[in-house]
Amino acid sequence: MDTSTGATVAHRSWRSRRLDPERSLGLRLTLTVVAAFLVLVPFTLLALLVLGAWPPLLRLDASIAGSFHGYARDHPAWVGLMTVWTHVCGPGPLRVAAVVVVVWLVRRGAPRLAVWVVVTMVAGGLLGALLKLLVGRDRPDLLDPVARAAGYSFPSGHALNATLAAGVLLLVFLPFVRYSGRARVALWTAALLVTVVTGLSRIALGVHWTSDVVGGWVLGVAVVASTSAAFTTWRSGSGRPSAHPLREGVEPELADQRPEGGRA
Structure with missing residues (x-):
């Protein structure tokens, strides 16, 4: 076989390892990189627009902030509700909830899943704090504000941590509802509600x-x-069955495990 033929075979071999469904580890690694890239593209674009003070974005932000602020000044009960929500679903309480889940997972005999929860919450929190410092965006400066907050503005720590916590809790507890359509819908609804309303509460309060x-x-x-995706890739590499995280969680076997000291 000549050199050109050998190169072609090597090229096809690399492609088959990346895209061949029979080679699930290579396929999952490729899909992980692609998925992460596609999700990070809009964030990077948004961050660049914020850093560049793009006028259309600034006008849109100011218009929405003004509308929410006008409503808030005229509706104290709305402000009270949003204040309670933003404190209950703030980064601190959500991190405490994550710690409780970590302890529960360890006691249930799922230490690797507990590590995944810790890594996700810590990595996301540190990344958000670093980006706040790098971007250095000031918070809204409104006349007669209904609430105040310290620190830089982009990205929102409340929105970020609510998304992290909701995503972690969703993917941990999906195995327990994978056979019940209604329970699965309820779990997804709760995760979306925490994520969306927590973010909106920060806009509503003008911070x-x-x-x-x-x-x-x-x-x-x-x-x-x-x-x-990294966790499911590790599962495949260690010989465990493939999982479909959005349907059955990142570790479907969790619902079948028993706590330490429990009877199987």
Whole structure:
């Protein structure tokens, strides 16, 4: 076989390893990279627009902030509701909830899944804090504000951490509802509700621009997608059955396991 033929065979061999369904590890690694790239593209674009102070984005942010602020000043009960929500679903309480889940997973005999939860929450939180410093965007400066917050604005830490926590809890508990359509819908609805309303509460209180919240949502989805894809890739590489995270969670066997000391 000549050199050109050998090169062609090697090229086809690399492609087959990346895209061949029978080689699930190579396929999943490729899909992980592609998925992470596709999710991070809109976040990167949004961050560049914020850094460049793109006038249309600034006008849209100001218009939405003004509308929410006008409504908030005229409806104190709305402000009270949003204030309670933003505190209950803030980064602190959600991190405490994640720690509780980590302890529960360890006791249930799923330490690797517990590590995945920790890595996802910590990596996302640190990335968000770093980006706030790098972008250095100021928060809205409104007349007669209904709430105040410290620190930089982009991306929204509340929106980011709500997305991380909701994604983690969703993918951990999906195995317990995979045979019940209604329960699965309820779990998805709860995850979306926490994510969306927490982000909107920051706009409603006038402490974040809309693009801050959208940035937090997109970054949170990117982090959860990347770490869950890495976890499912590890499962395939270690000989475990393939999992479909959005239908049955990142570790479907979790629902069949028993806590330590429990009876099988």
